[in-house]
Amino acid sequence: MTGGIVSLAIVLLLLALALWAVLVRDAFLAIAGFVAYGLLLSLVWVRLYGIDVALTEAAIGGGLTGAMLIGAVARLRGTEASSRSERSGVGLHILALLLSLGLAATLALCVMVLPDPAPTLAPQVSQNMAVTGVGNPITGVLLAFRALDTLLEAIVLVIGLIGVWSLAPDRFWGGRPGLRHEADPDGILAYFARLLPPLGIIFALYIFWAGADHPGGKFQSATILAAMWMLVLMAGLADTPRIGHRGLRVGIVIGPLAFIAIGVLGLFSAGALLAYPEEWAKPMIVVVEVALLPTLTLILGLLLAGPPLRFDRGSAA
Amino acid sequence: MDRLLDLFSIVAIVSGAFFFLAGSVGLLRFPDAYTRLHALTKADNLGLALVVIGLLPQVDGVLAGLKLVVVWLLVLLSGAAVSQLIARAARRREKQT
Numbered sequence: 188m189t190g191g192i193v194s195l196a197i198v199l200l201l202l203a204l205a206l207w208a209v210l211v212r213d214a215f216l217a218i219a220g221f222v223a224y225g226l227l228l229s230l231v232w233v234r235l236y237g238i239d240v241a242l243t244e245a246a247i248g249g250g251l252t253g254a255m256l257i258g259a260v261a262r263l264r265g266t267e268a269s270s271r272s273e274r275s276g277v278g279l280h281i282l283a284l285l286l287s288l289g290l291a292a293t294l295a296l297c298v299m300v301l302p303d304p305a306p307t308l309a310p311q312v313s314q315n316m317a318v319t320g321v322g323n324p325i326t327g328v329l330l331a332f333r334a335l336d337t338l339l340e341a342i343v344l345v346i347g348l349i350g351v352w353s354l355a356p357d358r359f360w361g362g363r364p365g366l367r368h369e370a371d372p373d374g375i376l377a378y379f380a381r382l383l384p385p386l387g388i389i390f391a392l393y394i395f396w397a398g399a400d401h402p403g404g405k406f407q408s409a410t411i412l413a414a415m416w417m418l419v420l421m422a423g424l425a426d427t428p429r430i431g432h433r434g435l436r437v438g439i440v441i442g443p444l445a446f447i448a449i450g451v452l453g454l455f456s457a458g459a460l461l462a463y464p465e466e467w468a469k470p471m472i473v474v475v476e477v478a479l480l481p482t483l484t485l486i487l488g489l490l491l492a493g494p495p496l497r498f499d500r501g502s503a504a
Numbered sequence: 505m506d507r508l509l510d511l512f513s514i515v516a517i518v519s520g521a522f523f524f525l526a527g528s529v530g531l532l533r534f535p536d537a538y539t540r541l542h543a544l545t546k547a548d549n550l551g552l553a554l555v556v557i558g559l560l561p562q563v564d565g566v567l568a569g570l571k572l573v574v575v576w577l578l579v580l581l582s583g584a585a586v587s588q589l590i591a592r593a594a595r596r597r598e599k600q601t
Contacts, residue, residue: 374592375585375588375589375592376585376589378585379581379582379585382581383581383582386578
């Protein structure tokens with residue numbers, strides 16, 4: 188009974204926050220609503236026993252996406268006044284309303300007509316978990332049963348980063364992303380950026396390692412590492428690397444390349460692309476995860492840092 | 505004994521919740537950024553501390569209890585640092601206008 192009341196309260200809050208994020212005029216306020224929405228959504232996943240999804244939603248949906256959107260708003264500040272003076276016609280509003288209502292109705296209909304019990308592969312997964320050598324079924328699905336999806340996901344991130352970099356002005360190609368942050372070296376931010384990263388790194392490695400048998404894994408871990416990196420950058424304790432740096436480029440592609448190499452290896456040793464030979468499943472999964480960790484950390488951090496804007500170590504030229 | 509510990513938990517968590525409520529009311533009602541931060545950090549520090557203390561008798565094992573305490577310490581650290589940063593940003597904005 189109390190569980191039902193809590194669920195209802197969360198759903199109502201979610202709907203209110205979603206409405207707020209859509210309706211509010213100021214872009215910054217809309218993002219504040221969106222971040223709160225993401226955190227609340229991760230609570231919903233906890234209540235649905237999807238701890239892995241909850242962790243990812245809190246880290247990526249609320250944290251990382253929120254930070255990226257705030258960066259986007261800061262860039263759009265100059266255009267906000269002119270976009271506000273533009274009023275779209277009533278017809279356009281009604282069209283948008285009808286389209287969104289239609290989409291929502293279609294989605295609701297699809298959810299309603301799902302057969303009960305819903306078709307599921309969960310029994311097969313839990314029957315075959317022993318083959319993978321890992322204890323967390325989510326990790327088993329992501330890296331063994333549906334490894335192709337995870338591989339493509341990693342490749343999509345690399346392409347996304349190339350997309351961000353391609354926004355660089357020609358003369359800064361190969362330079363350093365973002366502006367150089369200046370902060371008081373004795374201030375609270377610098378202190379915080381010295382104190383927190385060691386703890387964050389331990390926590391990230393713990394989440395990474397626990398991912399084999401408990402909720403967690405490379406994605407959540409990489410988000411924490413990227414956040415620690417951002418903190419150090421914002422405190423001015425370190426600068427972003429030049430995107431032309433060879434070591435950086437290697438770090439960005441090492442994850443997908445190792446994944447593909449092991450996948451091709453499976454063609455010979457286990458008879459199928461991305462298949463693991465028995466007995467070797469666990470070590471191979473560990474190799475893929477270890478290779479993906481630097482890739483994901485670098486990409487998430489660099490996506491936030493934005494396109495290269497300068498060469499020197501000082502402020503933007 | 506168990507009954508007594510449960511009672512202790514309930515009292516601690518309810519008073520923690522009271523601090524969160526008071527902090528939220530303060531956030532909404534106080535006139536400027538500094539007093540609002542003051543209200544907010546009280547909720548973080550004392551409210552969360554009381555909730556954690558209330559939960560400690562309910563967890564099984566020392567490790568789980570330690571994790572709760574670490575959560576509180578981390579929130580304390582980030583709350584203190586972030587409220588300083590926000591206050592500094594508010595002060596800078598005040599000086600400009």
